[in-house]
Amino acid sequence: MRKLKRRFHNMSLRYKLSASFLGVCILLVLVNGIVYFNLRQTIGQVDGVYSSNLELNKLMASLDGVQQSLYQYLETKSSAALEQYYVYEQSYQDLYSGFNTEITGSQGALLEKNIYNISNTYLGKTDGAVQAKRGRNVSKYKEGYAESQKLYQYLRSSIDTLNADNFQQNSKKYTVLRGSLNSLMVSALVLLTAAMTVAILWMTFITRSITKPLEELAKSANEIACGSIDVGFPIVETGDEVAIVAKACNKMMDSIRDFIARIMENYQREAEHIENELSMKNDLNEAQLRYLQSQINPHFLFNTLNAGAQLAMMEGAEKTCIFIENMADFFRYNVRKTGQETTLAEELELVDSYIYILNVRFAGDIHFEKRVNEKLVQVTMPGMILQPIVENAVNHGIRGMEGDGRILLSVYAQEGDVCVEVSDNGAGIADETIEMLMTSRAEAQQAQSDSPEGGIGLSNVISRLKRSFGREKVFTIEKGTDGVGTTVKIFIPATQTEQKEESSADDQSTGM
Structure with missing residues (x-):
């Protein structure tokens, strides 16, 4: 019982209400079933009280039918009368065949035995009279009819006596059964009242167990709504x-x-x-x-x-003049374009100035070549992107190598993007370095910031490209064949070119 109570306590509200409703319904159905079963049994007994009198009345009617149909047949010898005789005879025989045939001390049972024996004799006499009629033996069927008439009168008297005795006994039983039926009605009313009382008390208890915690919560909520934030909600372990x-x-x-x-x-x-x-x-x-x-x-x-x-x-000093002009252009671009958008054409011009300065410094050891699709150079991109890549190719690729150091810069269209490719034939790059650069790890940024020339690291370039274009596919680094050389590719969305052209067209249409 305690386990059942704890289990009910831990139920959710829906299951508590459902279980309570189901329990009340089962209780009411059970009580109504008990009442209905007892009432039906008592009513069945009441209905069976006078069944014996009804059977005796049927027996009397069948006996009268046998005697009357016998008389008609003996008078008219019609087949209809004979057929009626056999019908009544079979009905009468079926009705009295269930009577008592044993010796007993009960007056009613003894009377049934006499009726049973006399009925057999009576039907024997009637059958004899019918056979004599068929054989045209007038004296014999008249004699048989007279004897059957006497037995008929005796049987009627005996059946009336038995019917009266049964009626008297059945009346006593009926009185007793009526009293039992009244008592059963009172008991049923009391039982139903008790069941309804239990159901009402149970539903009241369940409703109170649900609404009382809610009332306490509502009271605390009202206090909090009035500004008392130190008030806590009461914890009622309802489960x-x-x-x-x-x-x-x-x-x-x-x-x-x-x-x-x-x-x-x-x-x-x-x-x-x-x-x-x-x-x-x-x-x-x-x-x-x-x-x-x-x-x-x-x-x-x-x-x-x-x-x-x-x-x-x-x-x-013409060469010195060109060198100083390239230096001025280079520094001016650095100050003006760092952190701003520019065009690929301006980035290429900066690379040209940078390569010129390096070749002056290193006596023309850097062989730089460009293969550019001029239709694509107006694409917009963040500033200071290509120069750090070329600088990285010089410092970490071809510087200090034996033989001629070569750098190739190509611009071409590829799958809806403008691809800028910078490749060198230098010392190559390690897989670990590629992984650090592409994942923007701190080690790569630190390694590049510690380079002799300083400048902007590739990790910075990659992150700025991703932020500018809003996608991941902006930069790749590939090792050359047999680990010699490195190829860096930048992917610029071709829509940048279309936007640039549309902006230029709008500026011209407005006279700007």
Whole structure:
């Protein structure tokens, strides 16, 4: 019983209500079934009280039918009368065949035995009279009819006596059964009332066990709604969804309190920051001056380089003039295009300036070749992308190698993209290095930032391309045949070219 109670306690609300409803229905059906069975049994007994009188009345009717049909046949000798005689005779015989034939001390049973024996004699006399009629023996069938008439009168008297005795006994039984039926009706009413009382009490208990925790939760919720956040939801161990909701609400209130506490801490920190802002204003003014100075210095550098180029030209040093102009273009592009969008054509021009400067430094040891589809060079891309790749090919590929170092830069269309390919015949690249670069691992970034020339690392180039184009397919690194040389490919969406052309067309249509 305790296990059953605990199991019911841990049920959900739906199963509690369903189990309660089902239990009440089973109780009412069981009580109604018991009442219906007892009432039906008692009514059946009442119906059977006078069945013996009905059977005796049928027996009397069959006896009268035998005697009357015998008389008609003896008078008319019609086949219809004879057929009626045999029908009544069979019916009469079937009815009295169930009577008592044993010796007994009961007056009713003894009377049944006499009726049974006399009925056999009576039917023998009637059959004899019918046979005599068929044989046209007038004296014999008249004699047989007279004897059957006497037996007929005796049988009627005996059946009436037995019927009266049975009626008297059945009346006593009927009185007793009526009393039993009244008692059964009262018992059924009491039983149904008790069942309904139990059902009402049980449903009241179930309803109270469900609504009471909900009322407590609603009371706590109203207090919280009025601003009392320190109020907790009462935990009622009902084992159903109410307990789950209460626990969840308590967790939510704990989270809200923690959140409010963090907000207060942040507010205090913000107040402290506001107080510190006043003391930082002087430092900010100084920083602004330094920023203006940093903007002036590049212009001073470019003006100085341009002055040096003009001076070299005036003195007839043409190569020195070209070198200084390339240096100026290179630094100007670095300052102007870093972090901004540019075109592939401008990136190619920067690479040309970079290669020219390197060949001046290293006495023309770098053999650089371009194969460019000029129809694709207006595609837009982030600035400072190609120069770090070429620089990487020089520093980590062909520098220090025996023989001629060669770099090939190709631009061509491939599967809806503009592919920029930079390949060299240098020392190659290790698989681990490729993996570090493509996964943007910190080791690769550190290795490139520690290079002698400094500059922008390939990991930085890859991440900027992914952010700019919004996809992963932007960059590949492949080893050359037999581990010699390295090929780097950049994939620029061809839509960048279409957008550039549409923008140019719109600018021309608006007169810009």
